[in-house]
Amino acid sequence: MVKKNQDEFIGKLQPKKKHNLEIYEFIVNKLSESGRELFKSCSTFNQFITTRDKEKKKLINSNPCKNRFCPICAWRKARKDAMKISIMMEAIRLEEKKDFLFLTLTTPNIKADAVKSEIDRFNKAFNKLFKRRRIERSIKGYIRKLEMTYNKQRDDYNPHFHVLLCVNKSYFTDKRYYIPQKEWLGMWRDVTGLQEITQVHIQKVETTRGDAVAEIAKYSAKDYEMAVSQEVFDVFYSALKGRQLIVYGGLLKEYALKYESGELDKYKGKDQNQYFYKLIAMWNKDLMKFEQEYQELTDFEREKYNGHLIDEMEVE
Ligand SMILES: [Zn+2]
Structure with a gap:
């Protein structure tokens, strides 16, 4: 069940975001107005770094709601x-x-x-x-x-x-x-x-x-x-x-x-991946999917994001 590290995150994010919106319908009446907004817009913005072949990805920035009933946040x-x-x-x-x-x-x-x-x-x-x-x-x-x-x-x-x-x-x-x-x-x-x-x-x-x-x-x-x-x-x-x-x-x-x-x-373990691109994934709520855009990392960013310790592990 526990497999590779730092992989497949974006592939799983899409169905998890849909589940987040499904659960939202059930939890909406239990949340404050700001809580609702947080839950509904959970992880609509995600910044990843990826290897040159785009096979390995790592999430470096997002807007999580941190609600324990949120499928994205529970998974993370x-x-x-x-x-x-x-x-x-x-x-x-x-x-x-x-x-x-x-x-x-x-x-x-x-x-x-x-x-x-x-x-x-x-x-x-x-x-x-x-x-x-x-x-x-x-x-x-x-x-x-x-x-x-x-x-x-x-x-x-x-x-x-x-x-x-x-x-x-x-x-x-x-x-x-x-x-x-x-x-x-x-x-x-x-x-x-x-x-x-x-x-x-x-x-x-x-x-x-x-x-x-x-x-x-x-x-x-x-x-x-x-x-x-x-x-x-x-x-x-x-x-x-x-x-x-x-x-x-x-x-x-x-x-x-x-x-x-x-x-x-x-x-x-030390992260052996050489990160090359920045991947921005933004949720398009009309199309109900993430739109993705790649940018090359600058020298400064490459220095900043490479060679860190691994701190999460794949789970289903
Ligand atoms: Zn969340």
Whole structure:
């Protein structure tokens, strides 16, 4: 799922801009006048730099709305979070000699009116779980991401957590620390008070650039699910608005701070692309598409934009 860096951005921007305008129709009545304008005109102006063959592109300037329900802004944040998580994992592996697990915690599907209280229950249950001695001993840190899906056929919702766990390298071989899947299930049932839960998924994370990273980084709600109807959008909106969607704990919290302060820059790759053109992409609202224009970079700009660190990663 996580592929090349700094590529295909413009190709995906077009459909994302259309989704932004679709979601706008659902969110319009919840925003202030200035909020509306920001959301609707999100990313209408974009400045990229591209290689001479125009294959590799990097966004250097735009007008984002930064609303978490905006498909463009959620996608951009996911790209940045994916890189952040990947770099943190790499640093922790090397500096702290740790490994990672990927855990998915879910509860049975629920109807719209139960969504808010169910997410509250989830948060409480998670905190309870991570205060258990057994877990405190084995788990050195976590990142948890709240996600919610909607099932149109059954008209119900499934909020769930994707969790990245940090463990000692000896976790799998040391009986004092290893927690079998069955035990995870038992503990999750206990803390949620839901004995009917039948599954807890847990597995070792093999790579710092794979699906686990993408799952944690990606959006909390899918555009096309939120856009099913006003009713469905409202459920997503009231469930996710104002909530902390991604939460860092323990060692992963420490490293998140290090990442933000630039201490982990040495783990970032250097951008090897030689940028040659500037690409301006402006949204034409009548034609519902981006109009593009290339200009050669000046010597000054070439100096300015080449040779930087890579700080985002492709996500779907
Ligand atoms: Zn936006």
